[in-house]
Amino acid sequence: MEKTRIKTGLFGGTFNPIHIGHLALANYLCEYEDLDEVWFLVTPQNPFKKGDHLLDDYIRLEMVEAAIAGYPHFRASDFEFGLPRPSYTVDTLRQLARTYPERDFILIIGADNWAKFAQWRAPEEILRNHSIRVYPRRGYDLTIPASYTQVKAVETPLLEISSTFIRQALAEGRDIRYFVHPEVYRIIQEKHLYQSSNQP
Numbered sequence: 001m002e003k004t005r006i007k008t009g010l011f012g013g014t015f016n017p018i019h020i021g022h023l024a025l026a027n028y029l030c031e032y033e034d035l036d037e038v039w040f041l042v043t044p045q046n047p048f049k050k051g052d053h054l055l056d057d058y059i060r061l062e063m064v065e066a067a068i069a070g071y072p073h074f075r076a077s078d079f080e081f082g083l084p085r086p087s088y089t090v091d092t093l094r095q096l097a098r099t100y101p102e103r104d105f106i107l108i109i110g111a112d113n114w115a116k117f118a119q120w121r122a123p124e125e126i127l128r129n130h131s132i133r134v135y136p137r138r139g140y141d142l143t144i145p146a147s148y149t150q151v152k153a154v155e156t157p158l159l160e161i162s163s164t165f166i167r168q169a170l171a172e173g174r175d176i177r178y179f180v181h182p183e184v185y186r187i188i189q190e191k192h193l194y195q196s197s198n199q200p
Helices: 020-032 057-068 089-099 111-115 123-129 163-171 182-191
Strands: 006-013 037-042 074-077 103-110 132-135 151-153
Touching: 006 020, 006 089, 020 037, 020 057, 020 103, 020 132, 037 057, 057 074, 057 182, 089 103, 089 123, 103 111, 111 132
Parallel strands: 006 037, 006 103, 037 074, 103 132, 132 151
Antiparallel strands: none
16 A cells, blocks of 8 residues: 655745744644645745845744744754755755655745746746645735646635734834744844844
């Protein structure tokens, strides 16, 4: 009997920092979308965000690891750290498929990214080889062609929290502890992250 392949959701982002919106979304997808795991793929550089001020890769990875500890269906991944930069999703997916042949990698993206998916590198290859789950984002109509049977819109709860908002709030000296996991907030405070002196 053929061994059941592991359905692995791939949730990529800079996670600068990871917040409760990320966690709630991934939690929902694991519990309601029949995914065995969700990997938080910490990306060192987004091709569409060149010049963004990012914390050190390993500090962002540390915050992700702290945020997901204790939930067995989550994993923090530094897979892209060893890949050429900027990191393109199609290249990452190729390498992941080679490295983990026992897994089916399912791409998780927002409606904002789906709207510009045609601009991605080799979008047809991604569609040919992988399923995609698209979650709603405010201000974006989500339309999926009927022929794209491997792409599914998921009605996740809409939590409009952004890492940009959190960085700005922290730079202003605001206490936004309930927007991030307690362990993430502890790391931010201990390392004095995102303070005004650290902003570009």
